Amino acid sequence: MSTRSVQPALALAPASEAGRAPDGAQDSGRFILPGMVAAALLIWLACMATFLLLPLDRLPLYFAARYLVLDATSLLFVLVINTVFLGISVYMFSRGRATQELTRELRRRALWSSLFMLVMNIGILSNHLILQWALIEVTTACAVMMMVRGRHGAPKAVAWRYMLYSSMTLAISFLGFMCLSQSAHLRDLHLHFHLDQLAGALTREKDPWQRLGLAFILFGLGGKLGLAPLYSWLPETYEAAPTSTSALLASVQFNISVVALFRVLQAFQGVEPGFVSQELMLMGYASLVVAAIQIMATRNYKRLIAYACISSSGVIALGLSVGQAAAYGVVLYIVSNAFVKSLLFITAGRMRAVYGSNDVTTLAGVIRVLPFAGMLFAGGIFALLGFPPFASFLAEMLILSGIVQAGNLLAFTLMCVMLTIIFVATGRRIFPMLWGTPLEVREPMKESKLSIIPKLGFVAVLTMLGTYTPQVVTQLLSAVARSIGGT
Amino acid sequence: MTLTLMLCLLATLVPVFFSRVSAAPVWLSVQALALGWITLNQHHSLSLHAAFAGIEVLLVRALLVPYLLRSAMAGQGHAQVSLMPSNLFAGGIAVALIIFAFKFGDGARADVRALTLGVVASTVVMAFLILATNPHKMAQLVALLFMENALALFESLMPEPWPLPVHLAISAVYILTMALGAWLVADTQAVEGDLAPALEELA
Numbered sequence: 001m002s003t004r005s006v007q008p009a010l011a012l013a014p015a016s017e018a019g020r021a022p023d024g025a026q027d028s029g030r031f032i033l034p035g036m037v038a039a040a041l042l043i044w045l046a047c048m049a050t051f052l053l054l055p056l057d058r059l060p061l062y063f064a065a066r067y068l069v070l071d072a073t074s075l076l077f078v079l080v081i082n083t084v085f086l087g088i089s090v091y092m093f094s095r096g097r098a099t100q101e102l103t104r105e106l107r108r109r110a111l112w113s114s115l116f117m118l119v120m121n122i123g124i125l126s127n128h129l130i131l132q133w134a135l136i137e138v139t140t141a142c143a144v145m146m147m148v149r150g151r152h153g154a155p156k157a158v159a160w161r162y163m164l165y166s167s168m169t170l171a172i173s174f175l176g177f178m179c180l181s182q183s184a185h186l187r188d189l190h191l192h193f194h195l196d197q198l199a200g201a202l203t204r205e206k207d208p209w210q211r212l213g214l215a216f217i218l219f220g221l222g223g224k225l226g227l228a229p230l231y232s233w234l235p236e237t238y239e240a241a242p243t244s245t246s247a248l249l250a251s252v253q254f255n256i257s258v259v260a261l262f263r264v265l266q267a268f269q270g271v272e273p274g275f276v277s278q279e280l281m282l283m284g285y286a287s288l289v290v291a292a293i294q295i296m297a298t299r300n301y302k303r304l305i306a307y308a309c310i311s312s313s314g315v316i317a318l319g320l321s322v323g324q325a326a327a328y329g330v331v332l333y334i335v336s337n338a339f340v341k342s343l344l345f346i347t348a349g350r351m352r353a354v355y356g357s358n359d360v361t362t363l364a365g366v367i368r369v370l371p372f373a374g375m376l377f378a379g380g381i382f383a384l385l386g387f388p389p390f391a392s393f394l395a396e397m398l399i400l401s402g403i404v405q406a407g408n409l410l411a412f413t414l415m416c417v418m419l420t421i422i423f424v425a426t427g428r429r430i431f432p433m434l435w436g437t438p439l440e441v442r443e444p445m446k447e448s449k450l451s452i453i454p455k456l457g458f459v460a461v462l463t464m465l466g467t468y469t470p471q472v473v474t475q476l477l478s479a480v481a482r483s484i485g486g487t
Numbered sequence: 488m489t490l491t492l493m494l495c496l497l498a499t500l501v502p503v504f505f506s507r508v509s510a511a512p513v514w515l516s517v518q519a520l521a522l523g524w525i526t527l528n529q530h531h532s533l534s535l536h537a538a539f540a541g542i543e544v545l546l547v548r549a550l551l552v553p554y555l556l557r558s559a560m561a562g563q564g565h566a567q568v569s570l571m572p573s574n575l576f577a578g579g580i581a582v583a584l585i586i587f588a589f590k591f592g593d594g595a596r597a598d599v600r601a602l603t604l605g606v607v608a609s610t611v612v613m614a615f616l617i618l619a620t621n622p623h624k625m626a627q628l629v630a631l632l633f634m635e636n637a638l639a640l641f642e643s644l645m646p647e648p649w650p651l652p653v654h655l656a657i658s659a660v661y662i663l664t665m666a667l668g669a670w671l672v673a674d675t676q677a678v679e680g681d682l683a684p685a686l687e688e689l690a
Contacts, residue, residue, distance in 0.1 A: 067652055130649065134656035141663040144671070160624060160671040167631050167664065168618065174638050175611060181644060182604065190646050193653075 032107040033093045036114055040089040043121075044082045051079055052472065056479055062127065066194060069127035072479035073262050077124045077255050080335055083461070084251045084342045085117050087454030091346045092244050094451035099353070109146050113248060116142035123256050129177065129193040132260055133170060136224070139253055140166040146245040147237065158240040165223065165233035173220030173260075179213030198267040211275055217264055218279050224257040225313045228286035235294070238306035239358065243349025246302070250309050250341035258316070258334055265320065265484045273323065280321035281411065287314030288418035295425040300358045301351075304429055305344045308384050311422050312337050318415055319399040320484070326402025327486025331477050333395035336383070336465055340392060343458040344380040347373050354445060360429050365438035372447045374434055376455045381430050383462050385423050391465030491528075492602050495521035495640065499610045499633060502570050503581060503617065509566040511629040512553035518636045519548030525643045540654050547658050548636065552665045556632070559669035560625060568623055571613075577620050584612040603644055610637035628668040635661050 050070075060071035092113070096106040116139055123135035140163060147159040177193070184191035184201040186209065191201040202210060223230030238246045268276060291311035298304050312333075319330035350373045355363050367374030383390035396419070403412045465473070478486070498517035502510060527533065527541035560566040571577055588608035593601060610633055617630035639657060642649050649657075 067650075128650070128653060131653050131656055134653065134660050137660040138656070138663065141660075141667055144667050148671070156671050160668075163664075163667060163671065164618065164627060164631070167634065168615070171611060171614075171634050171638065174641070175608075178604070178607065178641050178644070181641075185600070185644070 029104075029107045032110050033096045033103075036110040037086075037089045037093050039114065040082070040086045040117075043117075044086045047079045047082045051075060051476070056475055059479075060196070062196075066196075067128055067131060068122070068125040069195065070125060071483075072476060073259060073266070073483055074125050076331075076335070076476050076480050077259050078121055080338050081117070081120060081124065081252045081255055084338050084458075085113075085248070087342055087457055088244050088247050088251075088346065089113070090454045091247075091349070091451060094448055095244075095349075095353075097450065098448055105149060109149055109242065109244065112142050112145045113244070116146065116248060117252070120252055120256055124259050127195050129195060129198065129260075129263065131193075132256075132263070133173060133177075136253075136256055136260065137166070137170055139256065143241075143245065143249055143253060146248070147241040149242055149245070155240050158236050162233050162237045165230065169220045169223030169230055171220070172223065173217050176213040176216030176218075176220060179209050179216060183207050183209035183213060195263050195267065198263075199269070199271075202267065202271050204271055211272060214264075214268060214272055214275065215279060218261075218276065218283075221257055221261045221264070222280075222283045222313075222317065225254060225261070225316070226287070226310050227283040227313050227317055228290045228310070229283075231287065231290060231310050231313075234310060235303050235306040238309065238345075239300065239302045243302075243345050243352065246306075247342045247345035247349075250305075250345060251338040254309075254313075254341075255334070255338060261320075262480070262484055269485050277321045277323065280317045284314045284317030284321060285411075285414060285418075287311065287317065288415065288422070292418050292421040292425065295422055295429070299360050299429065301360050301363070301430065301433060302345075302348055302358045304360075304426065305341070305348060305384075308422070308426065309341060311418075312341075312384075315396065315399060315415070315419075318411065319402065322399070322402045322406045322408065322411075324402075324485050324487045325405040326399045327481035327484050328478060329395045329398025329402055330484075331481045331486075332391055332465065333399060335477070336391035336395055336462055339458040339461050340380055340383045340390075343376065343455055343462075344384065347377040347380060347455060350447070350451065351377070360433040362439065363433045364436035365434075367434045368438065369442045369445055370447060371444060372452050372455075376452070376459065378430075378434050379459050381426065383459075385426060386419070389466045390462045392462070394466050489599060489602060491521045491524045492599070492606050495525075496606045496609065499606075499613055499637075500585070503613045504571065504573075504578065506570055507567050508570055508623065508626050508629060509560055511570060511632075512557040512560070515556065515629075515632055515636070516549045516553045518633070519544060519553070522636060522640055523549060525640070526648070529643050529648070534648075536651065537648055539651070540648055543654060543658055544639070547661060548639070552632065552661060555665050555669060556629070559673060563625060566625055568621075568626065570621070570626055570629060571617050572620050577616070581613065581616055584616060585609045588612050600644060603640065607637045607640050610634070610640070624672040628665075628672055631664055631668060632661070635664060 056072060059075065060069050062069050089110070092106055092110060096103045119135055119138045119142060123132055123139065126132040126135060144159045144163050147162065148155050180201070181191045183203070187203060189201045192198065219230075226234040238250060241249065265276070287310050291307045291314060294307040295304055298307065316330055316334060319326040319333065351363060351366055351370060352358060354370060355366075357363065367378070383392050386392045386396040400412060400415065403415065495518055498514045498521065502514040506514065523541050523545040526544050527537060529537070571581065589605035591604060591608045614630040614634035614637070617633075618627055621627060621630070639661075
């Protein structure tokens, strides 16, 4: 075995145009990365202040001519995405400080990320279904601009496929809106796409147009969430995109699609419950099966995280299919997943920067070389697999208990079997990567404290949600769970 | 209204069956002209809102985007391929889908509404068919633009026009799809261009 000191892969790569060290002309952009962190911090503080100072019983609040609404759902998700973004922005800032070659590139990405977050916040607060739909499309465009900055594979080709899939899935949802409008028209009603008025145009009687509309909307949004069968964009996108972009897609854009799904479920509460349940259950199981098979086959840790995201979407769909008993567990699972995915992707980014590879074999024994990153990655994997003391453990237990309470023992058994397969398959790939015998002996590498802070923050949030959840957080989670039919 | 809808339908079906990708900007313009006419005339009186929406449709969908698409296609050899592969199988499926799309609109009580639903549905399924059968990225981009025009036509089914912010957001999506799509396609099609004759044979 040869011995060599670890050199960041980027330092070995030829300096590209985008990778030149900043010169005098570029100094005007030196405030971009710190500016992004400062803006993220300010917005996060504003969100926290709103959350802590505004009583939940004063919600919903409408503003901007009722196009935007602050209710429990939008408050929770705005809080989650801005917390995640604060962590990701600190990570990007630390990467820019540690790797001068990346500074210029990171500045561009920071500008797109900021625009992405701005649209995302407006989208989550949106009180109009079509407006929210259009804003999801705009976030896709911002994500494309961040994705093409990837240095691995063919990022533009992947970005194109991502855009195609996104447009297709959203077009399917739009067809659903059209069917709902037709259903209302046939009952001499006018369908307003304002979310607070949507429920009034629905009927509790069997209506084929309404059912078709619901089917299209769930199928389309399911594709945006990475649920089978429209999942194939997700693994290649998450793999090819720069890691901060993968984290934003998995933890932030995923959540706006969840919000859109919640809005539909809120409007359809008590309407077609059996149909919603069956469609979500079918897509949930298909996703778990796809994820289990693909995790067994892959040797690429970024892809593995991506397939784990598909399995998480499957668990969420299954939880939502059960309805009231599992609603709190689903909301907790979604929140914890945002932090788990961010933690895993930004830690994976650190490992890829050092090793220049996504192959688990190349990274064997990574914990000896990158002790902090390795430990945090291990923590993220345990959280992903639903181990205590993380919130995902509690959430999975609540979802499983909800399935049992609903009396669906077949669903319970199938979910347990699939999660066990995913657990074993993930362990077989990741544990040798973390603790296995390295192919080459490498010196342990120092890691900047700044890059560790956001990851530790994510671990702290996950542990807090899994062990001691403050009363205000529980109240907010419960309010969101109640809005989708929870008890 | 019926004539305009028929024009919109023809502007989708003719290029799918008989046209090359290079002619798509013209057909997109025709679709948008029909769409603009419908937007301007869908209500009894021409309000400021309807006038703005109609002008916006004409400027963005009939002029700007087709112009950008034509510019993106300039000098691209494989803009000469058929929009949908011209074989009996694809043609047969397309006809079946169009019949199905109009059956979909049959449930509507009013004739114009049924026709509008049929036009929207057939444009969307044709777009999906192009995406499924044509490996050329420029053709796929045209399919996306067809699809978004169909979604914009959906507005004519509403008793009131969409609010201005919704209009602006949907137009922004259309322009972004065009601009980003053309940029991504331009970079990846150099490789594809070398394979164009082989792909055409396979299709």
